[in-house]
Amino acid sequence: PPPKKVNVKIVEVGPRDGLQNEKTVIPLETKIALIEKLAATGLKTIEAGSFVSPKWVPQMANSREILDHILNHRIKSAHPITYSFLAPNSKGFSDASAMLAKYPTAYAPETAPESDKASKPGLEVAVFAAATESFNQKNLNCSIAESLQKFKDVITSAKDAGLSVRAYISVVLGCPFDGYEVDPHKVAEIATELLEMGADEISLGDTTGMGTAPRTGALLKCMESAGIMPDDLAMHFHDTYGQALVNTAVSLEHGIRTFDSSVAGLGGCPYSPGATGNVSSENMVYFMETLGMETGVDLDALADVGQWISGELGRSNDSSVGRAVLGA
Ligand code: HMG
Numbered sequence: 502p503p504p505k506k507v508n509v510k511i512v513e514v515g516p517r518d519g520l521q522n523e524k525t526v527i528p529l530e531t532k533i534a535l536i537e538k539l540a541a542t543g544l545k546t547i548e549a550g551s552f553v554s555p556k557w558v559p560q561m562a563n564s565r566e567i568l569d570h571i572l573n574h575r576i577k578s579a580h581p582i583t584y585s586f587l588a589p590n591s592k593g594f595s596d597a598s599a600m601l602a603k604y605p606t607a608y609a610p611e612t613a614p615e616s617d618k619a620s621k622p623g624l625e626v627a628v629f630a631a632a633t634e635s636f637n638q639k640n641l642n643c644s645i646a647e648s649l650q651k652f653k654d655v656i657t658s659a660k661d662a663g664l665s666v667r668a669y670i671s672v673v674l675g676c677p678f679d680g681y682e683v684d685p686h687k688v689a690e691i692a693t694e695l696l697e698m699g700a701d702e703i704s705l706g707d708t709t710g711m712g713t714a715p716r717t718g719a720l721l722k723c724m725e726s727a728g729i730m731p732d733d734l735a736m737h738f739h740d741t742y743g744q745a746l747v748n749t750a751v752s753l754e755h756g757i758r759t760f761d762s763s764v765a766g767l768g769g770c771p772y773s774p775g776a777t778g779n780v781s782s783e784n785m786v787y788f789m790e791t792l793g794m795e796t797g798v799d800l801d802a803l804a805d806v807g808q809w810i811s812g813e814l815g816r817s818n819d820s821s822v823g824r825a826v827l828g829a
Pocket residue numbers: 518521551552553554555557558588589590592593594596629640641642669670671672705706707708737769770771772
């Protein structure tokens with residue numbers, strides 16, 4: 502028999518990280534159509550929205566309606582899908598869980614009966630800290646220590662509700678305000694605290710795309726020395742300097758098997774001036790395929806989604822693989 506392929510988990514962040522920075526209001530129907538089209542490509546985790554202040558990030562204001570749609574409609578997919586929502590404080594979590602309380606049928610995939618796994622949504626809550634005080638302040642209006650205190654309540658409540666929890670740490674390889682002065686030991690310290698609070702996965706965000714191969718390696722070595730296992734980590738690369746796949750290769754060598762990416766390379770962070778999109782999901786899936794790894798994602802179908810959403814947003818398709826696959 503052929504050797505068993507190594508599975509890689511792709512976390513599609515397009516509907517949240519990809520859209521949050523778009524200036525014109527994107528209709529709810531377009532956001533829902535994007536999620537449904539992505540769900541049909543074989544992706545198993547989709548970040549679908551964000552329960553943050555609408556004054557801070559207006560584009561995410563209708564995340565409640567998106568969660569409502571996910572809970573009420575059986576979105577077609579060949580596999581069980583986990584939908585993830587950001588919630589940085591108790592207000593965000595209670596807005597999300599007020600909806601959940603009305604839909605006791607929604608539960609994490611691990612607890613779903615075998616017979617119904619493909620049709621019930623799994624739900625995940627994501628908190629987000631930063632590796633530098635300056636970025637944390639700009640993004641969350643409080644210090645790192647204060648935000649960790651708030652996350653503790655969110656994580657405890659989410660775990661009590663049977664949800665899985667992801668925790669981001671932003672600007673791990675470069676900060677728009679502090680430059681390259683990001684201490685990897687600080688990243689390891691925050692990650693350890695979040696894991697101890699009960700987070701299931703830490704996503705290390707290269708928000709500014711300033712990461713390079715050697716610095717990615719050094720960061721991951723530091724995480725290893727702190728006793729943080731590769732299974733506890735995901736990598737979240739933005740492709741501002743075109744280094745995302747090089748950094749992905751380094752991360753694979755360090756045993757990481759979960760990667761965030763965004764269809765058509767959509768994205769940017771409103772609190773990171775000049776930040777461009779995430780590494781595109783099409784490029785990520787193609788790269789994994791060239792390495793003989795298994796993503797479960799249909800690249801042609803994904804490229805179609807990328808072309809479609811780029812058209813809807815009136816922007817060029819930022820995925821080189823997407824364009825190549827489509828001959829566009
Ligand atoms: P604040 O102003 O300090 O909040 O903002 P507050 O607690 O003082 O409350 C002020 C008002 O906001 C109140 O309303 C609250 O109810 C409301 P008012 O009485 O004035 O009418 N409020 C909320 N409303 C809705 N949802 C909530 C919420 N919380 C308070 N959850 C806050 C603090 C955290 C709210 C604000 O800073 C915020 O919303 N920040 C979000 C910033 C954000 O979403 N950034 C992008 C995501 S992170 C990212 O993109 C990076 C990532 O991709 C990884 C990477 O690339 O590195 C994840």
